[in-house]
Amino acid sequence: MSLTLSRRGFLLGAAGALASGGLRAAARAPVTPSAAQLAWQRDALSLFVHFGVNTFTDREWGDGREDPAIFNPVNLDARQWARAARAAGARAMILTAKHHDGFCLFPTATTQHSVAASPWPRGRGDVVREFTDACRAEGLRAGLYCSPWDRNSPVYGSPQYNDFYCAQLTELLTRYGDIDEMWFDGANGEGPNGRHQVYDWPRIFGLVRRLQPNAVIFSDAGPDARWCGNENGSAGDPNWATVDPAAVPEPGLSGDNVIEDLQHGDSDGRVWRPAEVDVSIRPGWFHHAGEDAQVKSVDALLDIWFGSVGRNAKLLLNVPPTRAGLLHETDVARLTDWHTARQRLFAEDLVGGRRVQWHAQGPRRAVAEIDFGGVVHAGIVRLEEDIARGQRVAAYTLAALDDSGWRTLGHGSTIGACKLDRFTPTALRRLRVTVDDAIAAPLPLRVALYAGGAA
Numbered sequence: 001m002s003l004t005l006s007r008r009g010f011l012l013g014a015a016g017a018l019a020s021g022g023l024r025a026a027a028r029a030p031v032t033p034s035a036a037q038l039a040w041q042r043d044a045l046s047l048f049v050h051f052g053v054n055t056f057t058d059r060e061w062g063d064g065r066e067d068p069a070i071f072n073p074v075n076l077d078a079r080q081w082a083r084a085a086r087a088a089g090a091r092a093m094i095l096t097a098k099h100h101d102g103f104c105l106f107p108t109a110t111t112q113h114s115v116a117a118s119p120w121p122r123g124r125g126d127v128v129r130e131f132t133d134a135c136r137a138e139g140l141r142a143g144l145y146c147s148p149w150d151r152n153s154p155v156y157g158s159p160q161y162n163d164f165y166c167a168q169l170t171e172l173l174t175r176y177g178d179i180d181e182m183w184f185d186g187a188n189g190e191g192p193n194g195r196h197q198v199y200d201w202p203r204i205f206g207l208v209r210r211l212q213p214n215a216v217i218f219s220d221a222g223p224d225a226r227w228c229g230n231e232n233g234s235a236g237d238p239n240w241a242t243v244d245p246a247a248v249p250e251p252g253l254s255g256d257n258v259i260e261d262l263q264h265g266d267s268d269g270r271v272w273r274p275a276e277v278d279v280s281i282r283p284g285w286f287h288h289a290g291e292d293a294q295v296k297s298v299d300a301l302l303d304i305w306f307g308s309v310g311r312n313a314k315l316l317l318n319v320p321p322t323r324a325g326l327l328h329e330t331d332v333a334r335l336t337d338w339h340t341a342r343q344r345l346f347a348e349d350l351v352g353g354r355r356v357q358w359h360a361q362g363p364r365r366a367v368a369e370i371d372f373g374g375v376v377h378a379g380i381v382r383l384e385e386d387i388a389r390g391q392r393v394a395a396y397t398l399a400a401l402d403d404s405g406w407r408t409l410g411h412g413s414t415i416g417a418c419k420l421d422r423f424t425p426t427a428l429r430r431l432r433v434t435v436d437d438a439i440a441a442p443l444p445l446r447v448a449l450y451a452g453g454a455a
Contacts, residue, residue: 030390
């Protein structure tokens with residue numbers, strides 16, 4: 001969303017620094033996720049849908065002075081978006097119900113800058129309704145993004161704006177049934193000479209909790225899910241799902257360390273706050289016809305999968321509709337091909353029903369070993385912890401037994417919900433995963449092995 005500067009401002013004033021220091025001896029039981037957080041992370045992939053007046057002005061950030069008459073997606077089909085999401089293997093979608101320009105994709109009592117003042121369809125449209133209905137028809141979780149920064153609102157920059165914003169959120173949270181994720185950034189990007197808004201985050205988050213108690217709340221530092229620190233599709237390594245919310249920086253401190261900590265979390269964190277990786281399938285976040293030939297390749301999307309889902313994060317991939325209100329045919333085809341490539345890559349787990357021998361070797365070490373009964377050829381290992389019981393592993397080693405003896409395939413740090421390791425395709429008879437360190441007694445891992453190769 002081109003939010004580097006606006007995110008930085010949020011981190012300076014409102015986000016907690018998530019200290020990611022070295023390992024500490026476990027002094028308590030591991031932190032565990034809520035039921036909503038657990039379901040959220042197990043979805044693995046969501047699609048982000050950036051749509052609004054920017055689609056029609058060919059801009060990324062609107063200035064709030066757009067004429068609502070330009071918004072006229074004559075062939076809008078949210079079911080097409082949802083079908084494409086399903087074809088990609090996604091289980092959820094998030095819509096930009098309002099972006100920084102303040103234009104609302106839903107009829108609202110708070111402003112005239114909305115679909116109600118557009119010709120689509122004769123001022124009686126509601127994109128949020130179309131979107132949430134389409135999600136449910138296709139069995140997807142529905143999420144919404146409502147920009148805190150509003151370049152159209154005359155009260156932005158005053159205490160009254162928090163009332164204005166909470167009124168918009170109340171409309172979104174009470175009209176459309178269950179909302180599974182509310183997505184917030186800290187956008188406040190008018191610069192040193194522009195209006196600056198002090199957002200009442202406790203009030204905002206409390207409103208979501210009251211009206212949609214099962215919704216996961218994403219913002220740069222939580223309270224339920226956190227940003228990964230970049231918008232290039234890569235989670236940190238290591239990547240802990242836990243953070244320390246008590247380490248809050250004073251306003252005006254440099255945000256560089258905060259962003260570093262957002263990438264990695266905290267091995268000694270006291271709250272569960274997993275990372276969400278947001279990235280666009282195109283160079284921009286809104287559709288621009290000039291970028292139709294710049295859609296990410298299947299190989300690039302596979303690299304993003306390994307660097308996000310494969311590092312204990314959830315992937316939020318933006319796919320923007322065109323002015324017609326449809327996802328572009330190139331994007332749709334790329335999503336389908338990407339899903340097919342993932343299915344092919346992970347089609348056959350060579351472990352199958354074989355027994356994984358698990359041996360504890362002290363309070364913070366353990367070994368998992370699998371005998372394949374013959375030679376198998378593999379290039380990918382998938383490891384999973386039972387995150388319902390917390391994230392524990394802090395360091396591990398992969399080794400393979402071939403005719404020459406044991407040799408190391410690689411080393412890793414955190415595992416969490418999913419860790420994918422790629423290595424040069426090799427022949428092996430046995431696979432060994434050694435937990436070299438953990439913050440609490442390591443529990444048996446789920447181990448899968450695939451034939452795919454290194455990138």
